[in-house]
Amino acid sequence: MQSALIVGKKICSSLLLRNWVRPLSAASDKLTNVEVNDKTGFAKLTMNRPPVNGLNLDLLRDLHQSIQDIEKNKCRGLILTSASNTIFSAGLDIMEMYKPDQERLKQFWTALQDVWLALYGSAVPTAAAINGHSPAGGCLLAASCEYRVMLPKYTIGLNETQLGIVAPKWFMSTFRNVLPRRIAEQALTQGKMFTSDEALKIGLVDELAATKEEALLKCEKFFASFAKTDPIARYLTKKQLRHNDIKELLDEKVQDVENFVLFVNQPSVQKGLGLYLESLKKKAK
Ligand SMILES: CCCCCCCCCCC/C=C/C(=O)SCCNC(=O)CCNC(=O)[C@H](O)C(C)(C)COP(=O)(O)OP(=O)(O)OC[C@H]1O[C@@H](n2cnc3c(N)ncnc32)[C@H](O)[C@@H]1OP(=O)(O)O
Numbered sequence: 058m059q060s061a062l063i064v065g066k067k068i069c070s071s072l073l074l075r076n077w078v079r080p081l082s083a084a085s086d087k088l089t090n091v092e093v094n095d096k097t098g099f100a101k102l103t104m105n106r107p108p109v110n111g112l113n114l115d116l117l118r119d120l121h122q123s124i125q126d127i128e129k130n131k132c133r134g135l136i137l138t139s140a141s142n143t144i145f146s147a148g149l150d151i152m153e154m155y156k157p158d159q160e161r162l163k164q165f166w167t168a169l170q171d172v173w174l175a176l177y178g179s180a181v182p183t184a185a186a187i188n189g190h191s192p193a194g195g196c197l198l199a200a201s202c203e204y205r206v207m208l209p210k211y212t213i214g215l216n217e218t219q220l221g222i223v224a225p226k227w228f229m230s231t232f233r234n235v236l237p238r239r240i241a242e243q244a245l246t247q248g249k250m251f252t253s254d255e256a257l258k259i260g261l262v263d264e265l266a267a268t269k270e271e272a273l274l275k276c277e278k279f280f281a282s283f284a285k286t287d288p289i290a291r292y293l294t295k296k297q298l299r300h301n302d303i304k305e306l307l308d309e310k311v312q313d314v315e316n317f318v319l320f321v322n323q324p325s326v327q328k329g330l331g332l333y334l335e336s337l338k339k340k341a342k
Pocket residue numbers: 108109111143144146147148149150151152190192193194195216217220222223224225316317320334337338339340341342
């Protein structure tokens with residue numbers, strides 16, 4: 058595992074502290090970083106895979122581990138954000154799907170399912186401080202949280218149809234959990250990317266913030282709104298509301314991996330992914 062965990066002493070007993078500390082790798086290797094505020098108990102989970110936080114197998118596994126750690130240590134809130142100044146996450150790393158190793162491809166999709174199940178179903182209150190562009194898988198992560206604060210002048214959305222890809226059912230359920238059904242249907246079928254202002258207007262994000270610091274504070278304010286609620290009652294309510302979406306994936310988890318593998322291996326999909334990668338690289342030149 059390549060994540061680093063920094064824990065405030067006041068919240069965690071020495072036993073917990075021992076549980077939390079995982080071997081730290083060299084700073085340049087860290088893919089996620091968790092910092093817990095010792096006064097509030099809020100954890101900041103930062104994705105750190107330059108240049109664009111492309112969700113590859115390693116980052117996904119790291120994210121999963123970090124979410125589980127935050128959960129186990131009974132933090133009072135989880136804020137997902139990015140170390141980049143302009144990108145929250147570019148979504149799935151297309152390199153994982155282009156000319157893939159078949160075994161790794163399965164592991165990759167399973168890892169994405171696991172991150173979604175952990176984040177969408179988290180007992181800990183969750184929020185995303187979206188400090189950059191957030192297409193596709195990036196949007197999925199943000200939308201899986203309970204609250205979103207976004208910085209201005211970026212874009213967010215599930216753009217799969219624009220790439221000739223069909224978003225799986227659980228991507229769509231996540232959107233439907235946040236957006237009115239008709240808006241979700243239009244956005245998903247069009248593969249629309251929304252500007253920050255548009256995202257606020259349709260309710261894809263809850264607030265805008267001028268800076269990352271302000272976004273983090275607004276996420277913390279959201280968590281503070283639960284101060285007078287019972288954490289168990291809060292979680293059971295969330296759990297029931299999200300139960301069907303989660304059950305649907307759990308019931309079809311293996312089949313979903315098979316569908317993904319079949320889909321990605323279609324020659325037409327491989328051709329499309331290759332062309333898309335090329336266009337991204339040309340753009341970078
Ligand atoms: C019947 C049902 C069956 C179901 C079967 C399942 C079907 C599969 C479902 C799959 C769902 C897919 C989800 C996804 O997340 S796909 C990924 C979608 N992401 C995107 O489209 C974003 C692409 N990137 C961008 O738009 C821009 O890069 C971005 C706005 C994020 C940043 O722009 P910026 O100008 O800052 O940076 P560059 O474009 O120059 O990029 C820098 C380098 O990063 C590379 N890059 C960018 N994005 C990706 C990516 N997603 N994967 C891999 N690599 C990426 C880019 O090429 C540059 O690389 P180089 O430096 O080498 O040139």
